[in-house]
Amino acid sequence: MxxxxxxxxxxxxxxxxxxxxxxxxxxxxxxxxxxxxxxxxxxxxxxxxxxxxxxxxxxxxxxxxxxxxxxxxxxxxxxxxxxxxxxxxxxxxxxxxxxxxDRTEWAGGRPSGxxxxxxxxxxxxxxxxxxxxxxxxxxxxxxxxxxxxxxxxxxxxxxxxxxxxxxxxxxxxxxxxxxxxxxxxHAPAAATTTASRRAAVVRDFKHAWETQDIAALIGLLDPDATALADGGGVVNAAPHPISGSAQIAAYVVAIAGKAPDQTLLERTVNGQPGLVIQQDGVTTAVLAFHIASDRITHFWAVRNPEKLGAWTVGR
Missing domain, CATH: 1.20.140.160 (PhyR, sigma-like (SL) domain)
Incomplete structure (x- = not known):
């Protein structure tokens, strides 16, 4: 074999x-x-x-x-x-x-640690x-x-x-x-959007999140987008999928308002452009995205600390 x-x-x-x-x-x-x-x-x-x-x-x-x-x-x-x-x-x-x-950041350079x-x-x-x-x-x-x-x-x-x-x-x-x-x-549809465009969309999403720009967030999300969060019962997370660009944007802005000192980092997640959320240098969530036609159709937020062991503080 x-x-x-x-x-x-x-x-x-x-x-x-x-x-x-x-x-x-x-x-x-x-x-x-x-x-x-x-x-x-x-x-x-x-x-x-x-x-x-x-x-x-x-x-x-x-x-x-x-x-x-x-x-x-x-x-x-x-x-x-x-x-x-x-x-x-x-x-x-x-x-x-x-x-x-991944061993390297898609924003450039090898991560410390x-x-x-x-x-x-x-x-x-x-x-x-x-x-x-x-x-x-x-x-x-x-x-x-x-x-x-x-x-x-x-x-x-x-x-x-x-x-x-x-x-x-x-x-x-x-x-x-x-x-x-x-x-x-339609999972393979990400291939129809170039890697550079996927990175750009995620980067724009990061900026809109940081500035709490709900209109920009809605514009980056597919109208029928779905967001899921996994807290595993260990940390707080949305218990059910959130559907619709407006609903997801409102949820993201609400999170930003509750944790103004969190840091969003551009990272490769499972081979695709994604985001890492850190609080006081500790990774608290990892976000993966599915992008088609330059819009985010799905994103997944893993918050369960038992699933974040591979994400060191240096990342």
């Missing part, structure tokens, strides 16, 4: 260095499947525990350690996705995937932008696993079948159903 992110060869060499070289691709896979860096780390750790629970003879008999680890990690993720549905029902407010930082562990092990591309991950949440666990493994990581349906526990034909249908969900969501 191979992914487009880590092409290294693990055949016939189950040495420590060979096995550990698979870690990055496993993190890439698990994060896309679970939408949580912390959960992805736990899954990969468990996969390695199971690898070293085998005898040396059993490990030597494995033709492809990378393939074995991927199969185990995929199955653990599938089990977690199934149990996550029940957990999400008791989650306080909206659940948003964990946001990821940045480090390469653990978020930098996730390859940032269209398959981790927030709009994409949110649509993944609407899929069944089997659809999500089949789609990510085949369409993003380019595994064959025969390989996917070994992980999902269904026939290759059934996995093909699962991936097809997932693609229809993705197309219906």
């Amino acid at each position: 191979r992914t487009q992110f880590e092409p290294g060869d693990g055949r016939h060499d189950p040495s420590l260095s060979t096995v550990m070289s698979e870690r990055r691709q496993l993190i890439n896979l698990a994060y896309r499947l679970l939408g949580s860096l912390a959960d992805a780390e736990d899954v990969v750790q468990e996969a390695y525990v199971r690898w070293y629970a085998m005898t040396p003879q059993q490990r030597e008999a494995v033709e492809s350690p990378g393939g074995w680890l991927t199969k185990v990690a995929g199955r653990i993720c599938l089990d977690q996705l199934r149990s996550a549905r029940a957990r999400r029902e008791s989650y306080v407010g909206e659940w948003i995937p964990e946001p990821l930082p 940045a480090n390469a562990d653990p978020a930098d092990r996730v390859t940032l591309d269209e398959s981790v932008n927030m709009a994409f991950l949110v649509v993944l949440e609407s899929m069944t666990p089997a659809e999500r696993v089949a789609f990510i493994l085949h369409d993003v990581f380019r595994y064959s349906f025969a390989e996917v079948a070994e992980i999902v526990g269904r026939s290759p034909a059934a996995c093909r249908q699962l991936a097809s159903s997932a693609r229809r969900r993705m197309r219906a969501s």
Whole structure:
């Protein structure tokens, strides 16, 4: 098995260095499947525990350690996705995937205090932008696993079948159903707006927020825009989606009025231009945006501190 992110060869060499070289691709896979860096780390750790629970003879008999680890990690993720549905029902407010930082700021320069562990092990591309991950949440666990493994990581349906526990034909249908969900969501539409334009729109949104210019905010938002906030019951956040440009603009202005000393920073969030809110140097929220036709159609505000671990004070 191979992914487009880590092409290294693990055949016939189950040495420590060979096995550990698979870690990055496993993190890439698990994060896309679970939408949580912390959960992805736990899954990969468990996969390695199971690898070293085998005898040396059993490990030597494995033709492809990378393939074995991927199969185990995929199955653990599938089990977690199934149990996550029940957990999400008791989650306080909206659940948003964990946001990821980039090593560099799109406003220029390397952020102080940045480090390469653990978020930098996730390859940032269209398959981790927030709009994409949110649509993944609407899929069944089997659809999500089949789609990510085949369409993003380019595994064959025969390989996917070994992980999902269904026939290759059934996995093909699962991936097809997932693609229809993705197309219906219009999530890839961000690609129709250039990266520089997306950055400009987010920068204008930041300025309008800081100046509490409600008219400018409305002009930057699609009339049918939606905003979601995730506080996880730990911090205050809007408990339900806010719909409509005027309603969102009013909410943003109200927040600005309640916290006049907060700082808004331009940052890359899941590979796209976003914003980070800091209070006294501590990150209190990370905002991700979906932009189409130069208007913000969705934005997600992650406030749950348990999901902000990758965002250091230096960022």
